[in-house]
Amino acid sequence: MIVRVQSMSSLFNEVFGIDRVLDEMQSHPLAAAASNSGYPYINVAELKDEIQIVAEVPGVPKESIKLQFHDGVLTISCERKAPKSEKATWLRNEIVYGSFSRSIELPDRVNADNVNAEYSNGVLRITLPKSEEAKPREISIR
Amino acid sequence: MFFKKEMKETDAGTVQTALPAVDIQELPTSYVLRLDMPGVEKEAIKAHVNERVLTVSGTAPAHFKPNVTLLYDDSVATEYHREFTLADNVDIQSVDAIYEFGVLTVTLRKKQQYLPKEISVQ
Numbered sequence: 001m002i003v004r005v006q007s008m009s010s011l012f013n014e015v016f017g018i019d020r021v022l023d024e025m026q027s028h029p030l031a032a033a034a035s036n037s038g039y040p041y042i043n044v045a046e047l048k049d050e051i052q053i054v055a056e057v058p059g060v061p062k063e064s065i066k067l068q069f070h071d072g073v074l075t076i077s078c079e080r081k082a083p084k085s086e087k088a089t090w091l092r093n094e095i096v097y098g099s100f101s102r103s104i105e106l107p108d109r110v111n112a113d114n115v116n117a118e119y120s121n122g123v124l125r126i127t128l129p130k131s132e133e134a135k136p137r138e139i140s141i142r
Numbered sequence: 143m144f145f146k147k148e149m150k151e152t153d154a155g156t157v158q159t160a161l162p163a164v165d166i167q168e169l170p171t172s173y174v175l176r177l178d179m180p181g182v183e184k185e186a187i188k189a190h191v192n193e194r195v196l197t198v199s200g201t202a203p204a205h206f207k208p209n210v211t212l213l214y215d216d217s218v219a220t221e222y223h224r225e226f227t228l229a230d231n232v233d234i235q236s237v238d239a240i241y242e243f244g245v246l247t248v249t250l251r252k253k254q255q256y257l258p259k260e261i262s263v264q
Contacts, residue, residue, distance in 0.1 A: 058244035122244015
């Protein structure tokens with residue numbers, strides 16, 4: 001029988017905070033729209049041994065993504081460059097361009113020294129292993 | 143938000159269909175469409191023109207396996223689908239599509255007779 005010593009997910013929900021930080025100094029005319037876009041979209045899931053964060057960053061090459069972990073907060077920053085369009089007339093514009101950043105506060109129970117990030121088709125997957133004490137463990141019944 | 147989501151029940155479970163965000167630009171000789179379809183493999187994207195309607199669709203694998211505890215989710219769409227009615231000046235024989243960084247770029251050329259012409263002044 002596996003007994004969870006402490007429910008990681010309820011703890012995580014309490015301390016988990018999403019913060020959107022947007023560089024207000026952006027000069028791009030679409031910056032105002034960008035501030036409401038929620039870009040990049042993120043999804044967070046808890047697995048047995050790790051936390052996985054999936055960020056959708058369409059239109060952003062790998063080289064334009066920055067990941068920073070500091071004081072228990074993971075920050076994803078990226079820049080989505082607007083297409084060159086000197087001779088173009090915009091007929092529709094639903095995609096937002098500019099600099100974006102989202103910060104995710106992680107619980108202490110994540111091993112920050114072992115973060116892994118993979119990029120494919122505009123999707124960034126960040127894997128954060130749980131620290132040893134956060135993993136479910138078996139308790140023998142005497 | 144930019145995505146209209148609708149729930150759809152399928153045999154495989156719950157699938158969410160999203161209208162991918164699109165940018166459309168008109169250039170002197172073409173139209174360029176950019177559609178955000180992150181996570182879809184290039185091979186899983188379909189684009190075709192039928193009766194002057196351009197249909198773009200693609201299915202992305204789910205971000206997580208079923209029964210995983212989700213702590214936060216902004217986007218659960220796995221299916222993208224959007225249709226565009228093309229103007230008469232689009233040459234449907236010359237449609238180009240490139241998929242890169244999760245964005246599908248479709249280029250539609252204008253028919254020859256609609257292109258801007260230089261008129262020499264005598």
